[in-house]
Amino acid sequence: MSSKRHILTAVAWPYANGPRHIGHVSGFGVPSDVFARFQRMSGHDVLMVSGTDEHGTPVQVLADQEGVTPRQLADRYNQVIVEDLVALGLSYDLFTRTTTGNHYAVAQELFTGLYDNGYIFTRTTKGAISPSTGRTLPDRYIEGTCPICGYDSARGDQCDNCGNQLDPIDLIEPRSKVNGEVPEFVDTEHFMLDLPAFAEVLGTWLTSKSGQWRPNVLKFSLNLLHDLQPRAVTRDLNWGVPIPLEGWSDNANKRLYVWFDAVVGYLSAAVEWAKRTGDPDAWRRWWQDPEAESYYFMGKDNIVFHAEIWPAMLMGYSGIGDRDGGAGSLGALNLPTEVVSSEFLTMEGRKFSSSRRVAIYVRDFLERYSADALRYYIIAAGPETQDTDFTWAEFVRRNNDELVAAWGNLVNRTISMAAKYIGEIPEAGDLTDDDRRVLDHSRAAFAAVGEHLDRSRFKAGLQEAMRTVAEANKYLSDQAPWALRKTDPDRMRTVLHVALQLVDDAKTLLTPFLPASSNKVHTMLGGTGMWSVMPHVEDAVDTIGGDGEPTTYQVITGDYAASQARWESVPVRPGTPLSAPTPLFTKLDPAVADEEVARLENAVK
RNA sequence: GGGGCGGUAGCUCAGCUGGUCAGAGCAGCGGACUCAUAAUCCGUGGGUCGCGGGUUCGAGCCCCGCCCGCCCUACCA
Numbered sequence: 001m002s003s004k005r006h007i008l009t010a011v012a013w014p015y016a017n018g019p020r021h022i023g024h025v026s027g028f029g030v031p032s033d034v035f036a037r038f039q040r041m042s043g044h045d046v047l048m049v050s051g052t053d054e055h056g057t058p059v060q061v062l063a064d065q066e067g068v069t070p071r072q073l074a075d076r077y078n079q080v081i082v083e084d085l086v087a088l089g090l091s092y093d094l095f096t097r098t099t100t101g102n103h104y105a106v107a108q109e110l111f112t113g114l115y116d117n118g119y120i121f122t123r124t125t126k127g128a129i130s131p132s133t134g135r136t137l138p139d140r141y142i143e144g145t146c147p148i149c150g151y152d153s154a155r156g157d158q159c160d161n162c163g164n165q166l167d168p169i170d171l172i173e174p175r176s177k178v179n180g181e182v183p184e185f186v187d188t189e190h191f192m193l194d195l196p197a198f199a200e201v202l203g204t205w206l207t208s209k210s211g212q213w214r215p216n217v218l219k220f221s222l223n224l225l226h227d228l229q230p231r232a233v234t235r236d237l238n239w240g241v242p243i244p245l246e247g248w249s250d251n252a253n254k255r256l257y258v259w260f261d262a263v264v265g266y267l268s269a270a271v272e273w274a275k276r277t278g279d280p281d282a283w284r285r286w287w288q289d290p291e292a293e294s295y296y297f298m299g300k301d302n303i304v305f306h307a308e309i310w311p312a313m314l315m316g317y318s319g320i321g322d323r324d325g326g327a328g329s330l331g332a333l334n335l336p337t338e339v340v341s342s343e344f345l346t347m348e349g350r351k352f353s354s355s356r357r358v359a360i361y362v363r364d365f366l367e368r369y370s371a372d373a374l375r376y377y378i379i380a381a382g383p384e385t386q387d388t389d390f391t392w393a394e395f396v397r398r399n400n401d402e403l404v405a406a407w408g409n410l411v412n413r414t415i416s417m418a419a420k421y422i423g424e425i426p427e428a429g430d431l432t433d434d435d436r437r438v439l440d441h442s443r444a445a446f447a448a449v450g451e452h453l454d455r456s457r458f459k460a461g462l463q464e465a466m467r468t469v470a471e472a473n474k475y476l477s478d479q480a481p482w483a484l485r486k487t488d489p490d491r492m493r494t495v496l497h498v499a500l501q502l503v504d505d506a507k508t509l510l511t512p513f514l515p516a517s518s519n520k521v522h523t524m525l526g527g528t529g530m531w532s533v534m535p536h537v538e539d540a541v542d543t544i545g546g547d548g549e550p551t552t553y554q555v556i557t558g559d560y561a562a563s564q565a566r567w568e569s570v571p572v573r574p575g576t577p578l579s580a581p582t583p584l585f586t587k588l589d590p591a592v593a594d595e596e597v598a599r600l601e602n603a604v605k
Numbered sequence: 606g607g608g609g610c611g612g613u614a615g616c617u618c619a620g621c622u623g624g625u626c627a628g629a630g631c632a633g634c635g636g637a638c639u640c641a642u643a644a645u646c647c648g649u650g651g652g653u654c655g656c657g658g659g660u661u662c663g664a665g666c667c668c669c670g671c672c673c674g675c676c677c678u679a680c681c682a
Binding site for chain 2 (some may be wrong): 012013014015017051055056058128132136138139140141142156168195211215216219220223224226227228229231232235257258259262264281298299300301302304305308309343344346351380381385386387389390391393394397398400401402404405406408409410411412413414415417418420421459460463473474476477478480481483485576578581583584585586587
């Protein structure tokens with residue numbers, strides 16, 4: 001902890017086919033931000049990157065349905081998602097998108113490197129295409145009668161009635177879910193990533209992570225090694241990154257498969273970030289220094305890409321694997337230090353489902369409640385190691401009893417008293433054993449909470465931080481400074497000094513979780529300047545969609561180095577003027593829970 | 606079908622490599638206090654740890670079988 005580390009915080013790329021719901025941000029968003037903020041406060045060099053994932057069939061299909069181009073659709077949802085993530089206070093160094101010229105170039109470079117080293121080969125496969133467009137028709141978009149049970153709405157990949165896995169070519173009377181036409185099964189040539197060539201190196205690497213990663217991620221990944229198959233990296237589609245090979249690059253209907261380019265985003269975003277800082281090689285400190293660390297945050301549905309496929313791509317590009325060959329022109333690239341996957345959030349007992357509108361969108365949520373209230377709930381009750389259920393009643397309860405009653409009220413009662421009785425932060429007189437003990441505990445909490453956060457145990461970290469809040473409330477009850485006011489004013493001043501110090505420490509401990517409210521407390525305690533810098537939206541310029549003209553788009557970034565926040569107890573300064581505080585959080589009427597559930601029921605109808 | 610994860614007090618969840626591990630918070634009940642967004646503090650009842658076997662001196666924690674939920678199964682990021 002003493003030396004400065006380079007820590008890449010790689011956050012899953014939200015797919016730009018709609019607004020994101022609170023399940024999404026509880027998986028990748030809030031935990032990664034808590035981690036990044038904590039590491040920055042600890043003095044480390046953090047690079048936190050992500051962006052919207054905008055290619056692929058789902059975007060294309062949705063765009064067709066709405067009568068817009070995929071690019072227009074991606075633009076729209078990129079914008080929505082950027083606004084939501086900024087509103088949540090997620091401190092990306094760069095949140096960009098996969099449709100930039102920079103991203104195209106880096107994705108193609110990865111492809112080329114893998115190809116040159118012999119890890120990508122072509123294979124002719126039988127695939128369904130839409131006869132009217134010539135595009136790949138994914139299995140899930142094909143419907144027909146199940147050859148096994150006769151169910152007439154079986155999907156191409158699986159029959160929902162009998163549960164059997166299917167091959168779309170076996171469906172009786174297959175039809176496209178997109179437009180009803182009969183799909184055509186044609187021979188089509190695709191590039192494949194030779195995953196089996198990495199089985200051994202992946203196994204060695206994964207095994208070395210034993211005891212470090214969350215066990216479910218590790219077990220799951222190791223198990224996948226038993227049956228690695230080559231995986232297609234191209235599709236018949238014109239919405240995506242062109243294939244950078246002679247004879248293929250101008251094929252309008254053959255593109256890199258969306259997963260391939262999306263996962264390269266972690267690297268391309270780092271490169272883009274470096275260019276923006278004016279030091280184009282700056283990204284190398286996080287990707288090529290052997291001491292640098294990288295943490296990837298995502299939901300459990302993405303483990304295979306982050307613990308298996310992306311590492312294989314990095315190895316292949318770097319010249320590690322069954323076949324020899326050197327590193328590509330960027331040089332060898334670091335493998336993930338840790339893949340931090342969270343489980344899923346359900347919603348009042350049901351799965352989130354955008355199509356059935358069983359969802360609470362980030363935007364709707366933040367219109368009515370604060371970002372910190374949501375952040376608090378996600379960390380305190382979110383799906384860190386197992387699926388958890390979001391209920392409005394529990395949200396209201398946590399907000400009212402924990403945020404408002406415990407923390408908000410501690411801030412309020414302490415500063416109120418100090419402001420009313422003294423008007424400034426008082427000097428401490430002689431400290432009693434009780435004073436010293438509670439101050440020691442508070443200081444010790446930095447190591448305890450920090451240990452949890454460094455190991456991505458956010459729930460435990462928050463609990464530990466909130467314990468100091470409870471201790472401070474107890475301290476006030478025990479010492480009763482309001483009663484000392486008449487009997488022993490000097491002692492009262494000491495008690496309030498100690499209490500204010502506890503509040504200040506708790507504010508620091510809670511900063512990674514609740515940055516906006518910690519900033520408020522900083523100000524209330526007479527602090528000036530910016531305690532913990534929040535992200536902002538900024539214009540960037542690049543070519544978009546791979547075609548010529550440079551365009552302006554918006555990115556999330558921030559000058560986080562300007563933050564004063566450090567992971568340590570800082571003595572409060574006696575004499576600092578204090579004024580009556582304003583409430584830190586809003587208490588919610590319990591009726592809110594019923595209203596929100598009703599709103600959800602109506603949406604479902 | 607195969608694989609992964611989970612099923613612990615009324616509710617939401619902790620319990621890492623088997624031996625105070627039967628816990629926390631909330632809700633309930635009783636009390637204290639009044640500085641504070643009626644907030645806070647103290648005390649207290651409550652569980653056959655999904656079901657059935659097994660290993661062990663000892664098992665929520667290990668093994669086997671079953672039931673239920675969720676996720677993945679590589680063409681819904």
